[in-house]
Amino acid sequence: MKVPVQRSWLLVSIALLAACANSPIKIAQTTEQRAYAVYGTFVIVEEQAVTLTSPASTLSPDVKRAIIAANQRAAPVVDNMRKALSAAEQARADFEAAKTTQPALQVVVDKLAGWVAQAQDLVTALSNATKGVKP
């Protein structure tokens, strides 16, 4: 009896968090715009984490460590997304200069889309709780 009640509460909370999402990532239409939106959201969450984990913050050390760890787990994925974006820009320039083929360009672009999706999931999970909530 207890478990379904807890599960339903959890589902409600997740739905609420999703509903209060402000949406730079949702607004973006191209892969490049989405990458920028994901990166920008990540930086904003990072800056918030700095405030929350500063010595002046009254949060417990365990909570501060958890916030820092969550950001550190997301950082490598975001970094890989940025590298993939640079590679895609280079490949596009090479294609326009007839230095590479369309299939080769497509491989790089697909890889970028994969990293953007992965980073988007992580950053969305990190930022859902920080978005657009007014008292």
Next chain:
Amino acid sequence: MSAVLVILRGIATLLVNPALGGGSNLGVTRTAFLLNLFANIVESGEDTSDDLKALAAEIQAMVDANGGPTPAQWSALEARDKAARDALAANLAALDAPPAPQEAVAATAPVKRTSRRASAKKAATREPPNDAHQDPQV
């Protein structure tokens, strides 16, 4: 306090309190911890909301212009990213460091004692100056 914050804290309380229908196993405790963590982030998330709105406006402008971010926009974000990572590393170092006042007392007090003892011992065992060395013989 926002409605989301109240709900998150309420769920966290329910999860850890058996009297309210919650459990006490590790998974439930961890979930409650995460919900409290989210609640704390939500609580301080009003400035973040403004930043997200500004970013959303920036993205909307790109969409309207059918363009992408400029190198200057990327550079600005990278600079903020680097500053935030450095600050987080500093905050983590501060968390891992022992409490400063106690450390200062513990670190300085023995040094002073050792120093005094050492200098006293040195003074006791030090050979007297030439003229004093000659005194006993006189």
